[in-house]
Amino acid sequence: MAGALSTIREIERELGRLRDEAGEPGAHPKLRTSVMTLMAWVPERWVDAASETLSGLAERHPSRTILLFPLPREDRDALEAEVDLRCFLRGGVEREVCSEVISIRLCGRRAAVPASVVEPLLVPDLPVFLRWRGECAWGATELEELVDVAQRLVVDSSEWSDPESGYERLAELLERVAVSDIAWARTERWREAIASLWPGVADASTLRVAGPQAEAALLTRWLSVRLGRAVKLDHEPAGEIELVAVDGSEAVPARYERLSASDLLSAQLEIFGRDHVYEETVRSFSPVLS
């Protein structure tokens, strides 16, 4: 295997070479299709989880995927990149469809200034999504820079150690970028279930949630904001939402969906507008913005 690519020019050259190789003489050329640029910020502890989520995602959302692996503790300042063309046959299409995956390790100080690395690699005129794995580096240059490059930031607040403080910081970014929260997506069928209890929940005062802390906090604040009244959370920790009850009345979702991490991220990549209800909920965690 050839050594890692160390400059943007080398990455671009390699992308061009792979494109040229993609068509065999006499055969249908392979299609290179992109509907977006998907950047993923993947700290070391999230590498396995990110690989699992991203596998299969390309088939659903052909995109140029830029995987950024920050290695700030490396002694040297460098970027090391690999470029891969992932091709697959699609239903109803005779030709193989290919997406580009660029994996970049940002070593040393490079990890703090990723924008100059990714900007030349963005596909022009297509939306840019940023999936930030794990804790957001609030206030750090890497998050600030990438937020300015992306049109949509996708987080999963259940990956945060302190979701409530996280929402407070996230609220500050809402003016700059549209945000998707996979934890919020997981609450959707529960919000539907609570909504179906209307008008019996109009004067709700307590929400009991057996589930992860992030989802419980989001559900409580959502209910509070929508009703315009304080709602107290009675929380019982669990790996996923198991029970939701408003003042003792259980909210039962009409549908059962067990969605994989890929399904959840995939759904977020289909959203282009802003979710004002989510934004209002998140702002409610901020004493300044609420």
Next chain:
Amino acid sequence: MTQAPAVSQENPLLEGLRKRRTAEPCALTIFGASGDLTQRKLIPALYSLAFRNLLPPNFGVVGVARTPMTDDEFREKMRDAVVAHARDEFRPEVWDELAEGFRYVATDFGQEGGEQHVVECLHALDRDRGTAGNRLDYLAVPPAAIEAIVVAMGKHRTSEGWTRLIVEKPFGHDLESARHLNEVIRTYFDESEIFRIDHYLGKETVQNMLVLRFANGIFEPIWNRQFVDHVQITVAESLGIEGRAEFYEQAGAVRDIVQNHLLQLVALTAMEPPIDFSADSVRNEKVKVLKAMHTPGPKHVVRGQYGPGYIEGEEVPGYREEPGVAPDSLTETYVAAKLFVDNWRWADTPFYIRTGKRLPKRETTIAIQFKRAPHPPFEIDSEDSLRPNVLLVHVQPDEGVSLAVGAKVPGQGMTIRTVHMDFLYGGAFRTGLPEAYERLILDCLLGDATLFTRADEVEEQWAIVDAMVAPWKRDRPNFPNYAAGTWGPATAAELLARDGREWRAH
């Protein structure tokens, strides 16, 4: 007067939740439940809807046919159909929940009181499954059987809930019979309750035609006689009649394909922008196109019938040798025509349409051929040089859109080659486009008739087809006139050659 409390107004908790289109409880009755359509398309479509949680929780299916069968035998047969034909993996839990609402009634509507068993079964389903008196009757039966079912079920309409009727094509066999059928149905059902199905309209690419035209600013300004040289619409099938001789001998290509699919594609291509995407707005514009369509004279219509030949290297019999076909049959298996839409946008712009069985490949395309560049400042040094631009909408297979443009061949000189810029649905979006029947059944459950054909639309289509076939009664064609595996009779090529044009190469 005091204001009503907030609780009696809008539910604030619904804001921002996905606007999922949810159907009301309903009992779907499939007439013709032992038939091919039910097993190949309808039940697999229902399974796919169930797979995606798109069916209402209170839902039931009553299969009706003459074949004796128990409920369990019906379920078993439909299970096999789902395994064989559904686009989704088979999940027992999804199937079990769906099949629990399945009932079967063996009855003959030709006999007095034959419908009574169905009515009783539907009442029982209301009680057992909570289908609330809402009825969707799907007539997947031969045209001759439609009237008796409509009358019988019309007389037993429920007083509670809604009733809707899906009628499969062909809707009548000429203008007179279509008008008669419309009259019979409207005796019992309001036009808003009648859903005349043309499954082509449920195809994503057909709907994308509207998006392509009306959601992209670059196309509409050039979508007219000033820029478009002509339009070619092809519905080609490599299959023969697949054991449907009884139907096909009566229908032929003109009634099987031209009257519905092809004229719908012409209407969608030529229509003016609707004011919105509501059923009536879209259908009003389509009807205007059909009304504006010039009656094609005999010289503008070509018909053909296939003889023996080869498909994919395999020898296949001619139409007259197919089982059930008369040895001297004059049924056409191929039709080509030159149509004109006499309005401001399209005057003098020909729409060439063609359809046929046993053509070299299966393909449905709409090709918009633009006028040539008026004065290319290049030296023409190859046959391929300076072809006109073609916008090609692939309806099936390889659903998508291609634009043929001229590009310089790298190197010295100014050699120009035509290259295709492709957008393929399968390449850009999730795998597995929904089957047309999924979309159409769901739309009907939701009461959305946008993708169904209205009475006046059907009658306009038949008026055009009647005019096309009228001269056929007077002459005796020399059939067969094209070999299976070829692109139709020589006269079809001549139809375009007379205008200095040719059918698109494949």
